[in-house]
Every structure is written in C-alpha cells, then in structure tokens.
Amino acid sequence: MSIPNDIPITPDLVADHGLKPDEYQRILDLIGREPTFTELGIFSAMWNEHCSYKSSKRWLKTLPTEGPQVIQGPGENAGVVDIGDGLAVVFKMESHNHPSFIEPYQGAATGVGGILRDVFTMGARPIAAMNALRFGDPAHQKTRHLVSGVVAGIGGYGNSFGVPTVGGEVNFHRRYNGNILVNAFAAGIARTDQIFYAAATGVGNSIVYLGSKTGRDGIHGATMASAEFGEDAEEKRPTVQVGDPFSEKLLLEACLELMQTDAVIAIQDMGAAGLTCSAVEMGAKGDLGVELDLDHVPCREDGMTAYEMMLSESQERMLMVLRPGKEDVARAVFEKWDLDFAVIGRTTDDLRFVVKRHGEVMADLPIKELGDEAPEYDRPWIPAEPAAPVDPSEVPAPNAIGDALLRLVGSPDMCSRRWIWEQYDHLILGNTIQRPGGDAAVVRVEDGPKGLAFTLDVTPRYCEADPVEGGKQAVAETWRNLTAVGATPLALTDCLNFGNPERPEIMGQLVGAIQGIGEACRALEYPIVSGNVSLYNETSGEAILPTPALGGVGLLEDFALSASIGFKAEGETILVIGETTGHLGRSVYLRDIAGREDGPPPPVDLETEKRNGDFVRALISEGRVSAVHDCSDGGLLVALAEMMMAGGIGASIHTAPDDLPAHAYWFGEDQARYVVTLAAGGVERLLAEARDSGVAAAALGSTGGDALKLPGEDPIYLDTLRSCHEGWLPDYMAGRIATGSTTTD
Amino acid sequence: MKSALILFPGINREHDMARALQRAGGMAPTIVWHKDTELPPVDLVVIPGGFSYGDYLRCGAIAARSPIMRDVIAKAEAGVTVLGVCNGFQVLTEMGLLPGALMRNADLRFVCKDVLLRVETTDTRFTNRYRKGQTIRTPVAHGDGNYFADPETLARLEGEGRVVFRYASADGDIDETSNPNGSIDNIAGILNARGNVLGMMPHPEDHIELAQGSTDGLGIFESMVAALETA
Numbered sequence: 001m002s003i004p005n006d007i008p009i010t011p012d013l014v015a016d017h018g019l020k021p022d023e024y025q026r027i028l029d030l031i032g033r034e035p036t037f038t039e040l041g042i043f044s045a046m047w048n049e050h051c052s053y054k055s056s057k058r059w060l061k062t063l064p065t066e067g068p069q070v071i072q073g074p075g076e077n078a079g080v081v082d083i084g085d086g087l088a089v090v091f092k093m094e095s096h097n098h099p100s101f102i103e104p105y106q107g108a109a110t111g112v113g114g115i116l117r118d119v120f121t122m123g124a125r126p127i128a129a130m131n132a133l134r135f136g137d138p139a140h141q142k143t144r145h146l147v148s149g150v151v152a153g154i155g156g157y158g159n160s161f162g163v164p165t166v167g168g169e170v171n172f173h174r175r176y177n178g179n180i181l182v183n184a185f186a187a188g189i190a191r192t193d194q195i196f197y198a199a200a201t202g203v204g205n206s207i208v209y210l211g212s213k214t215g216r217d218g219i220h221g222a223t224m225a226s227a228e229f230g231e232d233a234e235e236k237r238p239t240v241q242v243g244d245p246f247s248e249k250l251l252l253e254a255c256l257e258l259m260q261t262d263a264v265i266a267i268q269d270m271g272a273a274g275l276t277c278s279a280v281e282m283g284a285k286g287d288l289g290v291e292l293d294l295d296h297v298p299c300r301e302d303g304m305t306a307y308e309m310m311l312s313e314s315q316e317r318m319l320m321v322l323r324p325g326k327e328d329v330a331r332a333v334f335e336k337w338d339l340d341f342a343v344i345g346r347t348t349d350d351l352r353f354v355v356k357r358h359g360e361v362m363a364d365l366p367i368k369e370l371g372d373e374a375p376e377y378d379r380p381w382i383p384a385e386p387a388a389p390v391d392p393s394e395v396p397a398p399n400a401i402g403d404a405l406l407r408l409v410g411s412p413d414m415c416s417r418r419w420i421w422e423q424y425d426h427l428i429l430g431n432t433i434q435r436p437g438g439d440a441a442v443v444r445v446e447d448g449p450k451g452l453a454f455t456l457d458v459t460p461r462y463c464e465a466d467p468v469e470g471g472k473q474a475v476a477e478t479w480r481n482l483t484a485v486g487a488t489p490l491a492l493t494d495c496l497n498f499g500n501p502e503r504p505e506i507m508g509q510l511v512g513a514i515q516g517i518g519e520a521c522r523a524l525e526y527p528i529v530s531g532n533v534s535l536y537n538e539t540s541g542e543a544i545l546p547t548p549a550l551g552g553v554g555l556l557e558d559f560a561l562s563a564s565i566g567f568k569a570e571g572e573t574i575l576v577i578g579e580t581t582g583h584l585g586r587s588v589y590l591r592d593i594a595g596r597e598d599g600p601p602p603p604v605d606l607e608t609e610k611r612n613g614d615f616v617r618a619l620i621s622e623g624r625v626s627a628v629h630d631c632s633d634g635g636l637l638v639a640l641a642e643m644m645m646a647g648g649i650g651a652s653i654h655t656a657p658d659d660l661p662a663h664a665y666w667f668g669e670d671q672a673r674y675v676v677t678l679a680a681g682g683v684e685r686l687l688a689e690a691r692d693s694g695v696a697a698a699a700l701g702s703t704g705g706d707a708l709k710l711p712g713e714d715p716i717y718l719d720t721l722r723s724c725h726e727g728w729l730p731d732y733m734a735g736r737i738a739t740g741s742t743t744t745d
Numbered sequence: 746m747k748s749a750l751i752l753f754p755g756i757n758r759e760h761d762m763a764r765a766l767q768r769a770g771g772m773a774p775t776i777v778w779h780k781d782t783e784l785p786p787v788d789l790v791v792i793p794g795g796f797s798y799g800d801y802l803r804c805g806a807i808a809a810r811s812p813i814m815r816d817v818i819a820k821a822e823a824g825v826t827v828l829g830v831c832n833g834f835q836v837l838t839e840m841g842l843l844p845g846a847l848m849r850n851a852d853l854r855f856v857c858k859d860v861l862l863r864v865e866t867t868d869t870r871f872t873n874r875y876r877k878g879q880t881i882r883t884p885v886a887h888g889d890g891n892y893f894a895d896p897e898t899l900a901r902l903e904g905e906g907r908v909v910f911r912y913a914s915a916d917g918d919i920d921e922t923s924n925p926n927g928s929i930d931n932i933a934g935i936l937n938a939r940g941n942v943l944g945m946m947p948h949p950e951d952h953i954e955l956a957q958g959s960t961d962g963l964g965i966f967e968s969m970v971a972a973l974e975t976a
Contacts, residue, residue, distance in 0.1 A: 155855050159886070160796040162757025246755050246799025338754060425857045425886040430761040430951050435958075444956065560956065 005036045005306065005362050017044035023375050030369055038306045038355060038362040042370070045273035045311055046280060049535050052374035055501040056533045059514045067527045069490055071192065077118040077269060078186075079529025080195055081491045083555050087445065088195065089452055090124035091187035093132075093495040093551040095534035099240040100182040104149025108182050109157040109243040113315050115186040116161060117269040120252050121318065123196040123259050124188030127429060128443045129158050131168040131184050132456040132495070132549040136177030138412050138732055143172070146180050148733065153243075154184070155423040160245035161252070164432050165424035166441035169456050172412040178539025183495040185456055185551045189445060196259060198268040198278075200286035200321040200347050205265060207279070207290065207345040208327070210254070210334055211317040212247045215300035218274070218313025228500055228538040247316040247339070254337040255318065261333075263326035270317040276310045278319045279345070280353055283367045286321075289348035290367060294357045298340040306355055306362035321347060381507035387465045390585040390599035392664035401637070401662055402716040404593050405708075408634050408667070409641055410724030411592050412732070419729040433559050437646065439484040439630055440552075444559045451559025453487035455552050459633070460545035461586050462601030467509045467546055471516025472604040476671060478552030479524050480630040483613040484674060486562045486620035487554025492521065494531035494550050499543025501535045509546040510535075517548060523606035526552075563620045563628040566647030570704040572626060573683045574651060576636060578612050578673030579696040582657075582664030588633050589667035602669045609672045615695045616674050624682055631673035637666035639675045640700075641708060641721055650705035650718055655698070666710075677703055746770030746970050748789040751817070753779045753808045756795035756832065758948065765950035766791070769966030779811040788973050789826045790817055792833030794886070794948060804847065804889045805835030814840060826870060826969060827942040831887055834934075834944035843937055843944045844902070845894030851927025855888040859958065860925050862933050862947060863913035866906050869936060870972035871943045874964040880917050881961035883947040885925050890946040892928035892935075902935055910934035910945055 007013075014024045017040055027035055027043050035043065049055060065073035071088055072080035078092035096111025112129060119126050131154055136143045158165045163186065200207075218241035258264060266286065268278040275292070283290035294309050304312075322330055327343060334341035348354075353370060355363040398404035408414050421436040433451055434442035440455035457477040463470030475492065482489045494517065499506040521527055537544040556562050584590050585599025619625045627647065631639045644650055657665035678686065683699060690697035707715035731737050748766050750759055759776070766774045766789075775785050784790060797808035808814075821827045821842055829837040837843045850856060859882050864875040875881065894902065902908050910933040914923045919931045926946070934945030949962030 152854070159855055159857075159888075160755070160757075160799065162795065244799065246796060246801070249757060249796075250754055422858050423855045425855070427857060427884050427886060427948070427951050427957075428758060428761065430764060430953075430957060433956055448956075 005038055007037050009034055009040055017041065018048050019044055023047060026375060030373055031365060036363060038310060039365055041307045041311050042276050042363055042365065045276045046370050047374045051273050051277055053533055054375045055377050055379050055535060056496065056510060057376050058378055059511055063514060063518045063528045064521045065527050065529060067525060070527055070529055071195065073529045074531060076197055077121045079491060079493060080122065081529060081553065082192060083445065083450060086192050088190050088192045089187055089553055090119050090122045090190050091185065091493055091551065091553055092118050092530040093183055093185040093493040093549065094532040095495050095497055096182045096184060097179060097497065097534050097537055100150055101180050103240040104146050105153035105156065106240050106242050108150040108153030110241045110315055111182050111184040112154055112157040113243045113245065113248050114271050115184040116163060116248065117271065119186045119188040120255055121196065121267050121269045122190060123194050124190035125256060126163040126186050126188040127431065128441065128454055129163045129165045129184065129186045130454055130456050130551065131182065133168065133170045134176045134181035134547060135172050136180065137174035138172050140174065140177045144733060150182055151420050151423055157243055157245045159425040161249050162428055164426045164428050166426050166432055166443060167436045167454060167456065170417055170420065171460065173545060175545045178542065179537040179544050181497050181544065181547055183549045185493065187452065187454060187553060194259060196264060196267050198266055198281050198285050200266045200282040200288050202265065203288065203347055203349045205324060205347045206322045206327055206343045207292065207347065208320050208322055208330060209297055209317065209342045209344045210320060211251045211339055212244060212314060213298040213300040213340055214304065214309055214312050214317065215314045216304065216308055216312060217241050219308060219311045228536045241313045241315050243315050250337045250339055251316050251318060254334050254339055258330055258333045261329055263322050263329050264320055265323055266321040268319050270319060272313065274311060274313045280367055280370050282319060282321060283347065283353065284371050289350045289352045290345060291348050291354040292345035292356065294355060296342045296344045298342055306357040310355060379501050379507045380504045381511045382504045383508050383512060384467055387585065387598060387600045390590065392582045392584050392661050395584050395590060395594050395663065397661060397663045398593055401666055401710055401713050404589065404663065404667065405637050405641060405716060406720065406724045408588060408592060408638055409721060410728050412728060413588060414634055414638065415728040416726045417729065418726060419733060434485060434562060434564055438565050439481040440487065442485055442556065442559060442562045449558040449560065451556035451562060453482045453485045453554040453556060455481040456549060457481060458547055458549045460547045461597065463509065463513055463546040463548060465586050465599065465601050467512025468516040469601050469604060471513035471548055472520040472606065473601060473671065474548055474550045475517050475520035475524065475526065476604050476609050477632060478550050479526060480613060482552050482554030483617045484563065484628045484630045486617060487556045488617065489524065489526050489552055489554045491527050491529045492550050492552050494528055494548060496533045497537055497544060497547040497549065498535050499538045506543055513546055513548040520606055524610060561621055561623060563625060565629040565643050566627055567643050567649040567677060567703045568626040568647060570649060572677040572703045573680050574700045574702060575676050575686065575697055576673060576700055577616055577676060577695060577697050579670060580636060580665060580668060580673065581670050582660040582668035583670045584664050584668055587635065587667060587669045589663060602671050604671050611693065612672045612674065612695050615690065615693055616676065619676065624686065625676040625678045627677040629675045631675065633669065635667040635669050643675060644708060644718055645722055645725060648718065649703050650707045651701055651703050652705065652709045653701035653711065655700055656711040746772060746789060746973055747787045748774040748791055749777045749784050749787045750774040750791045750793060751777050751779060751813055753797035753811060755797045755799050756793055758794035758831065758950065762791055762793040762950045765953045765966050768953055769963055770970050777813060779808065779813050782812050782816060784816045784820055789828065789969060790820055792829040792836050794831030794833060797832055797836065805832060805839040808836045809839035818842065821942050824939065824941050829944040830948060830950065831946055834946055835889065837942065837944040842942050843935055844898045845892055847889050848891040848893050849889050850891050856925050857884065857886040858925065859884050860947060861913050861915060861923065862910040863917050863919065865908050865911055868906065869909060869940055871965050871968050872909060873971055874968040878917060880913055880915065881964065882959040883949050883952050883962050885947045887946055890926040890928065892932045894929065899930065905938065907936040908932055909936055909943060
C-alpha cells in the first residue's frame with residue numbers, strides 16, 4: 001500500500017481528519033498554501049483535542065501549579081516534586097478511555113505503558129502504578145467483558161514491566177455503558193540533579209529513534225480519542241495500539257542506563273500522535289527546527305508512507321537528542337538491550353519541521369506554530385442548576401441499619417476490589433508498605449525511612465450534581481486519604497474526563513470542576529503538577545458522569561509511622577473526628593437503598609478540612625492513634641465496617657444520634673471526617689486538644705468482639721460483613737449474579 | 746555467601762532478590778548477563794523472577810537456552826547451589842534441571858497474594874533453619890505457577906523427599922482452598938535428585954522484613970548461608 005503525498009485535499013478529507021472548516025482555514029492562513037496529505041495528517045495530530053487541549057486550555061491555566069516543592073509543573077511528560085535527600089517523585093495520570101472501550105485488554109495495557117513511559121522519560125524509575133476505572137451498569141451486556149479485559153490488560157502490562165500496582169478505584173454506573181474510563185497513574189523516583197526534559201538544544205545534533213519498530217497500529221488514535229462514539233465504535237479497532245511490556249521493560253533499562261552517561265540532551269516518548277508530536281515538541285520547546293529522514297525509521301512493515309509513519313502510535317518508542325559524538329555510546333547501550341537504534345534526523349536553526357521520505361520533502365511546516373497556533377476555544381458554557389436539598393427525615397429509613405449496611409458493603413460500588421488487585425503484582429520491588437484496600441497505598445522510598453503515599457479519587461455523582469463542589473470534594477478526598485495514612489500531601493495530577501465540550505452544559509461541568517479543583521488546591525496548598533483531559537466521552541449523545549479524577553501524592557518522613565485502617569486491638573476507644581450533620585444528598589445510601597439520585601453533594605468546607613486533617617496527621621506522626629480511616633462513600637458506618645473487616649475485630653457503639661434519623665447519622669456523607677482508635681488512656685487528652693483546636697471530636701464506642709453492635713440493633717457479625725463485602729465481585733465476574741438483577745440506577 | 750544473579754531481558758525481581766541476598770548473606774550478588782558464557786566462582790547461582798523474554802513462546806523456554814545456561818548446568822552438576830524463584834523455577838524446568846512443568850494457573854488469572862507454605866523437609870540446604878511442618882507466609886505473583894508432573898515423577902519426588910514446600914492452610918492442611926494456582930498435590934517448590942537445586946513459585950525474597958508483612962522468607966537465605974558454613 002502506498003499513499004501518494006499529493007492527493008487532493010477535499011472538505012471530506014479534512015473532516016475525516018477531525019478538523020473543522022474554520023480550523024482548516026487557519027492552516028491555509030498559517031502556511032499560505034494547501035497542505036500536503038502528510039501535512040494534513042500532522043495538523044490533525046497536533047490540533048486534535050487530545051493533544052492541543054483546545055477546549056480546556058483557557059481553564060486549565062487557572063489551576064495552581066506552583067509551590068516550593070514543585071520542580072516541574074504541567075507541560076512536560078510528568079510532574080516533578082522534591083521529596084528531599086536529593087530525590088524527586090515524578091508522576092502523572094492519563095486517560096486511555098476510548099481505546100479501552102474498543103479493545104479492553106490492549107487499550108488498558110497501552111494506557112499503562114504510556115504512563116510508565118511518561119515517568120521514565122524524565123529519568124525516574126517507576127515505583128508505583130494505580131488506576132481509576134469506571135464501568136457501565138453491571139447488568140449491561142458488555143460490562144463483565146470490559147472489566148475482565150481491562151483488569152487483565154492492566155495486570156498483563158504492569159506485572160510484566162515490573163511495577164507494583166498498589167491502588168486505584170472502580171465505579172459502576174449506567175452512564176459509562178458506552179464509554180468506560182481507564183485512567184492510569186504512575187509514579188517514579190529520580191535524582192533531582194538527573195531529571196530529563198523534552199527541550200532540544202544545539203543545532204545539528206542527532207535525533208535518534210529508540211525502542212520498538214514503527215508499524216501501522218494506532219494511526220489516528222489521538223484523533224479517535226477526540227471524537228464521540230457512534231454506533232460504529234467497533235469499527236475503530238484498528239486505531240488501538242498493541243502493547244509489548246517486554247519491550248517497554250528493555251526500553252526502561254536502556255534509557256536509565258544511557259542517562260547515567262552524559263549522552264542525552266533531551267528525550268521525549270512517542271505517545272499520542274507518535275513521531276509527530278514528540279519531534280515537534282522537542283524542537284518547539286528548544287526553539288529549534290527539526291529535520292527527519294524517515295528512510296531511517298525502523299519499520300515493522302514494508303512500504304510505509306510518510307503519512308503512516310508520522311501518525312503511527314506504535315508503542316514502546318522514544319526520541320532523543322544526543323550530544324555530538326555520543327551516538328556510539330548510545331548505540332552500544334541499546335544494542336545490548338536488543339532494541340532498535342537509528343539516527344533519523346537532526347536539529348536545525350530554521351524553526352521548520354521538515355519530513356523527508358525517499359529524498360522528497362513530504363512536509364515542511366513552521367514548528368512553533370504547529371503547537372502554539374493550535375486553535376484555542378472559549379466555548380460557551382452554562383453552570384449546573386443547583387439541586388434541591390434532601391431532607392433526611394423524608395428519606396425512608398431501612399428496616400434495620402444492619403441490613404442497609406450489608407447491602408452497601410456488598411454493592412458493586414462499595415464491595416471489596418480484591419478480585420481486581422490480586423491480579424496485579426502489588427508487591428514487586430519489595431517496598432509496598434500499605435497494600436491496596438486502605439485509604440492510600442504507602443510505598444517506601446528505596447530503603448527508607450521516607451515513604452510516599454498515593455491515592456486516586458473522585459466522586460462523579462457529586463460532580464454531576466454540582467461540578468464546583470464535586471471538584472473541591474475530589475481534591476479534598478485525595479488530601480484526606482493521604483492524611484489518613486499520616487502523609488503530608490505534596491501535589492496532585494489530574495485526569496479530567498467529560499463529555500462533548502461543544503455542548504454548553506458539558507462545558508459548564510468542565511469549567512465548574514476546574515474552578516472547584518483550583519479553589520481546593522489553593523486552600524490546601526496542594527498544586528497540580530501534571531495531568532490530562534479526556535473529552536468527547538459520549539456515545540450516541542449520552543455523556544458520562546463528569547469525572548475529574550485526581551491522583552494525590554504525599555510524603556511520610558518515616559514510613560514506619562504510617563497509619564492503616566484496620567482495628568489493631570480489642571478494648572480501644574473509637575472516635576470520630578469532624579462534624580456529622582447527616583447529609584444524605586447524592587449519598588450511596590440515597591442511591592442504593594432509597595433508589596434516588598438527587599440532592600446536592602455534601603458541601604466541602606476547606607478550612608475545616610485543613611484543620612481536621614492537620615489535627616489527625618499530627619496524631620499519627622506522634623504515634624497516638626492506632627487505626628485511622630477517612631469517612632467517604634457510605635459514611636460513618638461503612639467506615640467502621642471497613643475498619644472491622646481489615647482488622648478482624650468487632651466494635652461496640654455506645655452512642656446513638658438523638659437529633660438525626662439514625663440512617664442519616666450512620667450513612668450521611670459529611671466531609672472532613674475521620675474515624676480513629678486509641679487506647680482509652682489517651683482519649684481525654686485528645687478530646688481536650690480537639691476542643692482547643694476547634695476540631696469536632698466525639699467518642700463512639702470501643703473495639704472488640706466479633707460483631708458490630710449498635711444500640712437497639714441486632715449485632716452484625718464480622719463473618720457476615722466479610723462474605724457480603726468479598727462476595728459480589730468474584731460472583732459477578734464468574735457469572736453467578738444473573739444479569740439484570742443488579743443495577744446501580 | 747558469594748552469589749551470582751543471572752539477568753535475562755524481562756527479569757524484574759532482581760532488585761528484590763539482590764536485597765535479600767545482601768541482607769542474609771552479607772554480600773551483594775554478582776550480576777551476570779545472559780549473553781555471558783561463564784559464571785564467576787560462587788557458592789550460589791540465582792535465577793530470579795520476572796518475565797524473561799516477555800514469557801513469549803513459553804515461560805522460561807527462551808531463557809533456558811541462553812548462552813550462560815551451559816555453565817549453570819555445569820555448576821549444578823558440580824554441586825553448586827542453584828535457586829530459581831518464580832520465572833527462575835520455570836527456567837529450571839525448561840532446562841531439565843528440575844522435573845515437571847509449570848502451566849497456566851487453573852483459573853487462568855495472574856495471582857498476587859500472600860500464601861502459606863508448609864515446610865515438608867528441613868533436611869536440605871534451603872530449609873535447615875525452619876521446623877518440619879512449619880507454615881511460612883510468602884507472597885506469590887505469577888500467571889503460570891500450576892505445577893504438573895506425571896505420576897511416576899511425582900512418586901519419585903515424594904519418595905525421595907524432594908517436595909520442599911506445599912501450599913497449606915494456617916493449620917498446615919493441604920487443601921484446595923489454600924492452593925492459589927491448581928498445582929498438583931499443592932506443590933510449591935521441589936529439589937533436584939542431588940538436593941542442590943531448588944525451584945519454587947513463591948517469593949521468599951519479598952518477605953524478609955516486618956515492613957513487608959513478614960520475615961518468613963529470610964529462612965531460605967539463612968539456611969543457605971548456614972549450609973555453606975557447615976559444609
């Protein structure tokens with residue numbers, strides 16, 4: 001197959017490249033002539049939503065991205081944050097939604113591969129991975145297949161590559177029926193004096209191609225990810241890339257080995273839009289032109305055209321600019337690891353992006369303008385309508401609190417994720433201190449004593465009701481989860497998943513969420529250092545729930561002082577920190593027990609959040625509390641049940657709310673709350689300090705026994721809780737739950 | 746204890762293994778590249794876990810035919826201690842240094858979790874620091890750990906006391922629920938006839954400190970050191 005470069009550029013061809021007529025006009029104005037076919041492909045790759053952020057850029061700029069700890073904020077492959085001792089944590093989260101829906105195993109696998117590459121491109125060895133997954137209604141015919149494929153793909157890639165997958169989150173909701181979300185996070189450790197960036201320097205330096213060969217897979221992947229799905233989603237399978245974790249592992253080792261020498265000036269991985277995006281970025285960031293001779297690109301197939309090579313999204317490839325005369329050093333390292341190495345171009349001083357094939361110029365474009373002059377939109381938006389409040393006394397009470405609790409801990413959204421994380425190697429590297437299932441994963445930094453805490457959070461049903469509060473809540477929840485293990489929150493990465501931004505109500509969700517996220521980040525001094533935006537998550541006009549997933553990273557000075565959720569001993573006092581008002585709007589109780597999805601989300605008071613969190617973190621660092629858990633989905637009683645199950649110890653609760661309906665007290669989702677345990681001797685002092693600090697705190701009861709005992713209720717046995725909690729997911733995946741019998745509506 | 750750790754492309758638990766060898770044996774291992782042809786003089790040769798050659802073709806099949814393996818066989822025949830963990834176990838069976846094969850897990854899924862192993866014999870250079878019948882906690886992390894051997898081979902392994910570890914319950918019962926991968930007779934680790942080559946699926950190197958959840962894995966490394974001192 002050979003595609004000529006001079007085929008006529010028709011309006012249909014332009015539309016097929018995802019470019020609007022006015023965007024095409026912008027190209028004509030910019031270059032003063034009709035683009036060649038290859039050039040059209042390059043523009044479509046650079047100017048699609050996925051690569052150009054054209055709908056979100058103006059709002060993303062409002063997010064706080066700086067702080068004394070930040071070494072590199074958004075704009076590079078990943079964010080870089082100082083953790084002391086000459087080390088930095090390098091991390092990012094990215095979506096791979098569209099490909100994972102079309103081909104779940106490869107879509108998810110290459111999502112993991114892409115994010116790992118982002119991290120080690122910067123010189124960091126990956127130490128942890130996580131993933132935030134959103135699937136459709138469990139009763140939907142495709143859901144089980146998608147869960148199975150995505151989980152296998154994530155495991156298949158991460159396990160083989162050799163990074164521990166230590167946490168994540170999973171939701172089910174019918175609004176993801178046609179658009180699942182696969183958001184992959186990775187973090188690595190680098191020395192602060194050995195961080196590598198994309199900007200090329202020096203004229204005439206070699207641009208080298210490293211890693212796997214280029215094939216015809218993934219052509220137009222980024223363009224596909226920038227459009228809605230119609231009924232023809234299946235037909236887009238050829239745009240999905242195929243991952244090879246073995247090659248990626250070799251690429252990691254080869255890159256890190258080469259980085260130990262002084263050969264590397266700049267490095268950029270070939271991710272979305274492959275060679276085009278990486279080469280343009282290296283040149284544009286370094287104020288240099290780039291000339292590529294595609295005849296030297298290692299190809300998997302014969303007869304590939306310039307167009308195909310520039311748009312291929314074949315995986316496990318890197319581009320580097322080398323210091324003059326270092327080609328042989330680099331070649332030796334890559335040949336040792338049996339990877340392809342080829343000099344495919346050089347840097348120039350004319351700020352042009354020139355692509356040659358068989359001696360002919362296939363593209364000759366202004367390199368800065370390719371990125372800088374991408375369209376940027378101020379899309380019309382309308383704020384979400386405020387939801388009417390939910391009066392707790394009007395929400396039906398369950399027959400028994402225990403029955404409601406069992407249903408909640410055994411529901412698709414709240415049940416144990418063990419079936420998933422046991423398919424991920426979460427122990428490799430030997431530094432996993434807190435495994436999946438807690439508030440945040442804790443991973444030791446090399447041999448300690450420092451530790452890093454990682455968590456991914458967002459509550460889409462809150463964002464749907466009120467994007468601003470939902471955005472705030474997502475930030476606050478990551479902050480709280482890091483705090484609950486004793487870590488000091490350092491910074492965030494974001495992965496903003498929304499529907500079609502050309503619809504003002506969807507754009508309003510995006511704008512609102514960013515406003516809320518920004519407000520919370522500023523109040524908590526918790527900047528965003530990297531991220532990605534995934535729009536057009538719609539099928540046949542129905543959008544996903546707004547899902548701005550956030551990944552929080554925190555630092556523990558001593559990993560041994562981290563706190564975990566399981567009750568540790570019998571006879572300890574259980575306290576709740578923070579105020580309980582019984583907020584049932586948008587709670588899982590309201591949805592899963594009362595069958596309603598309405599009301600506003602719980603308000604987030606950032607000052608209270610900070611005060612309560614700082615109080616709890618101090619208690620942990622002083623070793624004064626034995627177990628800590630934040631209250632989130634399902635409220636106080638679900639938190640207690642999770643602490644019981646994790647510790648294998650029951651609890652007797654002495655207090656009963658007198659001014660609230662019991663179900664509102666136990667299942668309300670008020671924010672800024674934690675449950676802690678401690679020996680009875682320390683309680684008085686803690687309560688006095690809480691009073692002095694303006695932190696609400698109250699004793700609930702004590703640990704012990706084999707059941708949860710609530711005043712006036714039958715005991716809820718640990719064994720029963722566990723079998724409900726552990727049962728649903730394995731049963732569902734084994735087909736033991738009849739399709740149609742379970743919904744999350 | 747002088748040790749050599751063989752590195753194939755795709756191996757990924759070499760860091761964990763090197764740390765355990767350093768901690769128990771007081772010396773970092775020499776890393777030996779798969780394209781080398783000669784091992785340094787060592788007391789122990791280790792093939793760590795991972796996905797050598799991406800598990801392509803068959804787990805361990807390509808690594809088993811690497812240039813360095815000729816010398817590994819020679820050393821094993823000369824009585825040098827050889828330990829293969831996870832992918833290393835698979836490689837040893839592919840080389841024919843250990844009998845049987847490791848098939849896809851019975852439920853076809855990768856599994857990573859702590860399991861309990863019953864120590865079947867302490868009369869080995871790998872287990873002399875344990876008590877016979879003791880259960881130890883170690884993690885597994887594999888997709889192909891389902892041990893299989895024909896009845897004749899099994900009878901020989903059992904008869905010669907070469908089954909070293911079995912997946913067991915907390916009470917030491919050998920039952921189906923304790924078996925993470927469908928291995929025949931819950932076999933988790935076996936010896937060669939001479940007793941100097943051990944292959945096992947679980948990862949003792951990941952349970953050497955309390956921070957990792959258990960120190961039960963350390964015994965294997967300490968046993969090898971002790972065996973060397975008394976040899």
